[in-house]
Amino acid sequence: MNKLWTLTRKEVLLAFRDRGALISMLLTPLLLTVAIAAAFGGGGDQPISNIPVLLLNRDEGPLAAFIVEAFESEPLQDLVVAERVTDEAEARVRVDRGEAAALVLLPADFSERMLPLTPLFAAADSQIEPLTPEQMEAIWHSFGAPEAGADPTLVELYASPTRRIGTAVTQAILSQVLDGMQVTVRGVQASMSQLAQDPAAQADPMQLVALSQTLGEGLLEQAQPIEARIQLTIDDGDFRPFRWVDYSAASMAVLFMMFTATAGGRSLLQERESGTLPRLLISPNRPTVLLVGKMTGVAATGVLQMVILWRASGLIGAYWGPTLPVVVAILALVVCATGLGALIAGWARTTSQAAALGTGVTLVGGALSGSFFPRNNLPTWVQSVSLLTPNSWGIEIFARFQSGYELSAVAPYLAGALGLALAYYIVAALGFRRQFSV
Amino acid sequence: MAIVTVQELGKRYSAQGPLAVDAVSFEIHEGEIFSLLGPNGAGKTTTIAMLSTLLQPTAGEAWVGGNSVRTQAMQVRRSIGVVPQELALYENLNARENLRFWGEMRGLRGSALDEDIDHKLELTGLQDRAGDRVHTYSGGMKRRLNLAIGLLGEPPLVMLDEPTVAIDPQSRRYILDWVKAMRDNGQTVLYTTHYMEEAQELSDRIGIMDHGKLIALGTLAELVQMVGELETLVISLGEGERGEELAERLASGEGIHEASANDGEVTLNVASAQAVLPQALAEASALGLAVRHIEIREPNLESVFLHLTGRALRD
Numbered sequence: 001m002n003k004l005w006t007l008t009r010k011e012v013l014l015a016f017r018d019r020g021a022l023i024s025m026l027l028t029p030l031l032l033t034v035a036i037a038a039a040f041g042g043g044g045d046q047p048i049s050n051i052p053v054l055l056l057n058r059d060e061g062p063l064a065a066f067i068v069e070a071f072e073s074e075p076l077q078d079l080v081v082a083e084r085v086t087d088e089a090e091a092r093v094r095v096d097r098g099e100a101a102a103l104v105l106l107p108a109d110f111s112e113r114m115l116p117l118t119p120l121f122a123a124a125d126s127q128i129e130p131l132t133p134e135q136m137e138a139i140w141h142s143f144g145a146p147e148a149g150a151d152p153t154l155v156e157l158y159a160s161p162t163r164r165i166g167t168a169v170t171q172a173i174l175s176q177v178l179d180g181m182q183v184t185v186r187g188v189q190a191s192m193s194q195l196a197q198d199p200a201a202q203a204d205p206m207q208l209v210a211l212s213q214t215l216g217e218g219l220l221e222q223a224q225p226i227e228a229r230i231q232l233t234i235d236d237g238d239f240r241p242f243r244w245v246d247y248s249a250a251s252m253a254v255l256f257m258m259f260t261a262t263a264g265g266r267s268l269l270q271e272r273e274s275g276t277l278p279r280l281l282i283s284p285n286r287p288t289v290l291l292v293g294k295m296t297g298v299a300a301t302g303v304l305q306m307v308i309l310w311r312a313s314g315l316i317g318a319y320w321g322p323t324l325p326v327v328v329a330i331l332a333l334v335v336c337a338t339g340l341g342a343l344i345a346g347w348a349r350t351t352s353q354a355a356a357l358g359t360g361v362t363l364v365g366g367a368l369s370g371s372f373f374p375r376n377n378l379p380t381w382v383q384s385v386s387l388l389t390p391n392s393w394g395i396e397i398f399a400r401f402q403s404g405y406e407l408s409a410v411a412p413y414l415a416g417a418l419g420l421a422l423a424y425y426i427v428a429a430l431g432f433r434r435q436f437s438v
Numbered sequence: 439m440a441i442v443t444v445q446e447l448g449k450r451y452s453a454q455g456p457l458a459v460d461a462v463s464f465e466i467h468e469g470e471i472f473s474l475l476g477p478n479g480a481g482k483t484t485t486i487a488m489l490s491t492l493l494q495p496t497a498g499e500a501w502v503g504g505n506s507v508r509t510q511a512m513q514v515r516r517s518i519g520v521v522p523q524e525l526a527l528y529e530n531l532n533a534r535e536n537l538r539f540w541g542e543m544r545g546l547r548g549s550a551l552d553e554d555i556d557h558k559l560e561l562t563g564l565q566d567r568a569g570d571r572v573h574t575y576s577g578g579m580k581r582r583l584n585l586a587i588g589l590l591g592e593p594p595l596v597m598l599d600e601p602t603v604a605i606d607p608q609s610r611r612y613i614l615d616w617v618k619a620m621r622d623n624g625q626t627v628l629y630t631t632h633y634m635e636e637a638q639e640l641s642d643r644i645g646i647m648d649h650g651k652l653i654a655l656g657t658l659a660e661l662v663q664m665v666g667e668l669e670t671l672v673i674s675l676g677e678g679e680r681g682e683e684l685a686e687r688l689a690s691g692e693g694i695h696e697a698s699a700n701d702g703e704v705t706l707n708v709a710s711a712q713a714v715l716p717q718a719l720a721e722a723s724a725l726g727l728a729v730r731h732i733e734i735r736e737p738n739l740e741s742v743f744l745h746l747t748g749r750a751l752r753d
């Protein structure tokens with residue numbers, strides 16, 4: 001244990017005495033955070049395109065189909081990528097993972113509850129027959145106020161907290177479509193009310209629809225509040241709004257901690273070339289102690305770097321999440337990143353090879369995982385591939401903490417980062433066995 | 439009593455590669471300075487690397503303090519201090535921090551380590567610069583610190599691999615005196631060098647290595663006896679002139695046993711320098727070479743090496 005402490009202390013001392021390294025570890029990420037926040041503003045000016053939306057339609061009626069078609073319509077093609085799904089549980093998991101911005105869930109009775117005369121319209125499409133007074137009477141009574149205690153929800157919007165912009169866009173589209181329907185419903189209600197006062201009258205259903213729309217639009221122009229029989233539920237908990245300064249502070253910290261971790265791994269090869277590693281290897285210590293000590297030192301440096309960046313970015317208003325979850329996340333991510341550094345050190349032949357690999361992996365991983373822009377805008381397959389980098393897990397984890405998720409809810413992501421770390425260390429151990437006969 | 443026993447030790451870095459160390463056998467006695475002398479690439483460093491357990495031998499066996507370097511590496515490491523040829527130091531730490539780090543890695547702690555560090559700083563003359571980072575030191579100061587680290591904990595056997603390479607004469611003298619003091623202190627020293635003068639000055643016994651083989655072993659007197667009554671005649675040529683052709687012409691001359699050329703110098707092992715000198719000067723003149731300096735030396739390790747290999751030690 002004493003030897004581990006000796007090795008760790010040495011690594012930290014060396015890292016924090018290197019002015020160049022300090023600039024790279026601390027100053028650069030802070031400056032980039034400030035620059036990104038200043039450039040894009042503090043709020044949600046994320047680029048908006050190709051927002052993945054899942055549509056689960058359990059209703060066979062025409063109104064739910066109309067909503068699905070609205071999301072799939074040509075004017076919205078660049079804005080949203082709508083995908084019809086059938087498995088609700090799987091769809092919710094995909095939203096949880098951030099693979100989709102939201103799930104629009106249309107219940108089986110959507111059309112029926114939205115407009116009870118739907119079956120009559122369906123019948124009217126095939127044979128236009130005048131409505132009888134009895135039919136109109138039945139329709140009129142069906143438009144009564146919702147029963148007390150009844151579930152007012154017609155549509156559920158299950159949203160990803162990490163895709164706040166996508167959620168907002170989906171909600172706006174859905175609201176617009178539903179509002180249009182509501183206006184029509186109210187128009188029908190009004191016209192039916194008039195017709196019901198004259199049950200002897202007979203009406204052509206198509207004329208009835210045209211009349212109801214006219215009346216509905218008139219109601220909208222009068223800006224009278226429409227009593228919502230439609231309730232929109234967004235399962236987004238108590239989320240904080242997206243802010244660039246939060247996102248970039250955490251993502252830049254993770255990115256530059258990756259540089260530290262890969263450089264730390266590389267320093268093992270530098271020590272071999274400078275002669276200090278051979279000298280260590282002939283000291284009365286097991287090689288595994290030396291390697292673990294080295295990596296512990298690199299990890300300690302990474303933890304200190306992250307903590308300093310966390311507290312320093314707080315001074316410019318960045319929020320990473322509650323203290324305990326952030327500390328846990330920092331530890332998990334540093335362990336993961338150090339594993340990647342060890343992997344590179346274990347398999348690179350020379351310091352320059354390790355430097356090239358470390359920089360390449362960090363930068364490409366950073367780009368793929370969303371260190372420079374929100375990862376939600378990346379294609380799904382890129383998001384999946386990027387989960388092989390610590391950056392992705394870091395961004396996913398901090399995004400959730402920043403949104404207000406509890407530690408327990410983020411535990412699967414922390415486990416994912418640690419699982420990736422384990423994989424890194426196993427591959428690294430094979431490399432070390434080959435290179436250093438450890 | 440032998441503190442190191444080496445039997446038929448061999449090392450081949452790759453299956454098809456040449457033997458870096460080829461069936462080397464010797465013993466080092468407790469309390470002596472044993473030097474391995476040889477040109478660069480002779481196998482000295484590889485031998486030390488195997489004895490210090492950094493490299494596994496591919497043939498033979500060696501024991502340090504009775505422990506096998508193959509199977510009891512940890513026990514071997516506890517009993518040795520190694521001063522590598524490279525400056526194995528952390529340049530962004532100061533001298534005291536370097537000594538503390540390496541001392542702790544040897545398992546030293548507390549006041550014993552503090553005292554040892556102070557003692558080593560005093561010996562190296564680095565007390566006044568102990569708080570300065572190593573990258574601000576001169577080459578000689580770094581060499582001294584490199585040496586001091588290897589001596590932390592006063593190990594019974596110290597291995598020094600070319601400790602005086604590329605340093606100023608003052609630091610070199612400092613180190614040589616220190617090595618003698620180690621012997622006086624009861625420590626055993628394994629010293630490698632390609633400087634004949636150092637081996638002659640320091641060593642109780644000397645092993646001469648060339649191309650991975652131990653080609654001679656003994657005290658200085660025993661080794662010199664190998665060349666009998668021969669004298670060494672060294673002819674230094676003018677600046678930029680090469681002596682290969684002159685050495686070739688003289689090699690078959692009467693009374694000349696060996697001839698070699700290196701860096702504008704022609705070295706001859708001769709029965710009588712006085713007898714050979716006129717012929718050598720005539721040949722040089724015939725080749726248009728300017729003779730700048732002539733030196734006649736008593737038999738020494740240089741002439742031993744020339745005698746054994748047909749090459750000067752610095753070839």
